[in-house]
Amino acid sequence: MSYLGSITTVLPLVFFLIFKRNDKEKTLRVIFYYIVYVIVNELVSFILHLYDINILNFLFFVFNITEFTLFSIFFYYALPTRRIVRSIVPALPFLYIIAAAYSFFIVTKRNEFDSFSMGLEAIIILILCIYYLVVSIGKSYNLSIYSTTNFWIIISFLIYLAGTFFLYIMAENMQMDKHFRVLYIIINAVFNILKNVLLSIAMLMKPSSSEERIRPGHVDLDNLFPFNEKNN
């Protein structure tokens, strides 16, 4: 089951290479790097496991930071270009790195699964996903929201992080429990597969354009035509 979850990671990459290889959309490029990174991470984990090198917690820590940074970059390009978004989103990875590093090196002392940083990542990304969806409601596109790439990418984040949220925040205390480990493998694999399927669907969709046409001619006409009957 766990391997199946890992193998499906290749699916969005294959779809990207087939359908979106020449697509210049920045959000899509970020997701491409993310998928490549996940695959590399899986391979490294597998190799480390083969050689019995136990630095999985550190690998998780690095993975969390990279994943969060890539997600933040994705949201930076996907969210509407408002000043508040432009200033908050780029600062998030830096704040997250500080918080995650503090938790990993000082609180858990590198020995345990770091639920804090996983939970924090999930909460921030879920908030950004919800913000994206709320903003999408306010926009009256003629194009259906579900026919755009960004929507499916966001949905994959949303479902994956919502589904694994409880799993990760409980993992720190429960990783030694056998029954929990089974559940961990099942839930993680299910939501990994779901994420990969949704990302693959995203690769089949149209590019998302957030540009809106601005109507010309917003002029203060009363200022332009100061009218006084007596003067005319």
Add this chain to the structure above:
Amino acid sequence: MFFLQAGGNTFGYSNVLIFGTLGMFVMAITLVSVVVFHQRRVIRFNRQLQKLEEEKQQMLLKASINFQEEERQRIAADLHDDAGPLLATARLYLNENLIHQDAAVQLQSIFSAKQIIDDSIQLIRNISHSLMPPTLKNFGLESAIKDVFEKINGSGIINASARFHDNRERLKEEQELLIFRIIQELVANIIKHSGAGFIHLTQNVQGNFYYFRIHHDGKGLLQKDFERLNYESGGLGLKNIASRIKVLKGNIFFDIDNTHTYYKVTIEIPKDVSKLN
């Protein structure tokens, strides 16, 4: 955390994990469904609006065609009813029997025929002028509009004036003709329907747009009236205004001033239509 503590054993933790995961998953799915359904409703509403807009365009197109037909019929009627009989009368004076008449009668007939031909020339000139005012062609929009306003003012019924603030560069001939027709139609409507005591036209330029504003103190239209009349079957004049504005890729705004003493009609025309395409 309360649930975790309350559970107290592995089974309790498992339940929290399973139900928590399911709950989060259901919430995520619900959120996505709400967004998608809401957006679909918005799209449906937009499509309805688009359909209405298309219907409006059809009406404008029909109005434009009808207007052209009416214009052709008017010209045909003018030529048939006025120019035709005049030329036929002139022909009667100049018939073959004229050479058998004495010199005085011949002279009288030629004089009468000449008179009728002069009238015909004047008539045809009037028809031609109504199609394309010579002042507009030769001297531009400012002169043509001022000419119209002076004529209205000269009638003594209404006080009319026009002022151009920035008319350094002339618009294209077809643009000028369309603007002239719009203003002519607006002024005709004001005189006919509003009972205004004065009409004042102002022209100005701001950025890439020309602005024309007509003020009058009669009973005018507001934007919503204009939109409504545009959708109704009547009001050919207003539909012509709307279709001409559309050709110019401009906008028209009907408004009333804050003191409710006079109405304002503002026309916004891009300097170069091709740049906006």
